[in-house]
Amino acid sequence: MGYKIVDVNNISYQYYDSSQLALDHVSFTVDSGMWVSVVGPNGSGKSTLTKILDGLLVPKSDKDSHIIIDGIKLSDNTLYDIRNKIGIVFQDPENQFVGATVADDVAFGLENRNIDRNQMIGIVTDSLKQVDMLKFADKAPNMLSGGQKQRVAIAGVLAIKPKIIILDEATSMLDPDGKNIILKLIKKLQKQNNYTVISITHDLEEAIYSDKLLILKAGKVLRYDHPRKIFNDVQLLERSGLDLPFVFKIKSQLSQMGVNIPEEIIGQKELVNYLWQLSSKK
Numbered sequence: 001m002g003y004k005i006v007d008v009n010n011i012s013y014q015y016y017d018s019s020q021l022a023l024d025h026v027s028f029t030v031d032s033g034m035w036v037s038v039v040g041p042n043g044s045g046k047s048t049l050t051k052i053l054d055g056l057l058v059p060k061s062d063k064d065s066h067i068i069i070d071g072i073k074l075s076d077n078t079l080y081d082i083r084n085k086i087g088i089v090f091q092d093p094e095n096q097f098v099g100a101t102v103a104d105d106v107a108f109g110l111e112n113r114n115i116d117r118n119q120m121i122g123i124v125t126d127s128l129k130q131v132d133m134l135k136f137a138d139k140a141p142n143m144l145s146g147g148q149k150q151r152v153a154i155a156g157v158l159a160i161k162p163k164i165i166i167l168d169e170a171t172s173m174l175d176p177d178g179k180n181i182i183l184k185l186i187k188k189l190q191k192q193n194n195y196t197v198i199s200i201t202h203d204l205e206e207a208i209y210s211d212k213l214l215i216l217k218a219g220k221v222l223r224y225d226h227p228r229k230i231f232n233d234v235q236l237l238e239r240s241g242l243d244l245p246f247v248f249k250i251k252s253q254l255s256q257m258g259v260n261i262p263e264e265i266i267g268q269k270e271l272v273n274y275l276w277q278l279s280s281k282k
Ligand SMILES: Nc1ncnc2c1ncn2[C@@H]1O[C@H](COP(=O)(O)OP(=O)(O)O)[C@@H](O)[C@H]1O
Pocket: 015, 016, 017, 018, 022, 040, 041, 042, 043, 044, 045, 046, 047, 048, 049
């Protein structure tokens, strides 16, 4: 794949009124163009990590700690450059809006950037088109459904032309259809523009199909690996407190019955096909 676009080394963070570390010596790297899912129980530090990456929170300074985003080391002096590279979509559609209309809202992130009006209109139009929300440009945000609001939030992110998109449980408040629409949209945009995606999620079906999976527990990286390896490691899953994705539940029950399904099989269709083959061989 690509080059090392995110490099997080030995990062810790403690909220001033807390006695525990919210992030505890966290290190990981992400290659460009990857889809990394971050999972972990509530309070494990996922949102704190998002805020650290975007420079909204400043980590403790340990001797060898650093955050390097697309070759630029995060510091007071580089905050603006880093924020041009990272776009974040947060969880709550209601809290994403600052503009009076959909178009204003997408334009908001472009203000203070010395972009002339025509160019701004062009970028806003293009961004709304990419999420199929152009026809709502002049509407008030409160007219929109939760899923439509998240699409506008994504347009706002696209407008700044980031390299990295962070989804902080961006679909968790949507119904299953709304979730799927947003996920498919981001996957399509990722292909078109080669975004690197870091997706904080509780959706294990999404996690299975990621390039890598990072498990946080009590502020620590419990494991960072290919999802296939993680979901086939029963002991690790028990320690992490993660539930098993549907296919892996079936696999585990089958294995108790003496039917062992190969590790590579992670999707429902593959599993069904494999079982068909087995029964036709008999
Ligand atoms: N503003 C805050 N002040 C104090 N503690 C906080 C604050 N935000 C989060 N925490 C604590 O930091 C830990 C990590 O929280 P967070 O990053 O929000 O976890 P997650 O996103 O995984 O649910 C939790 O123990 C949480 O209670």
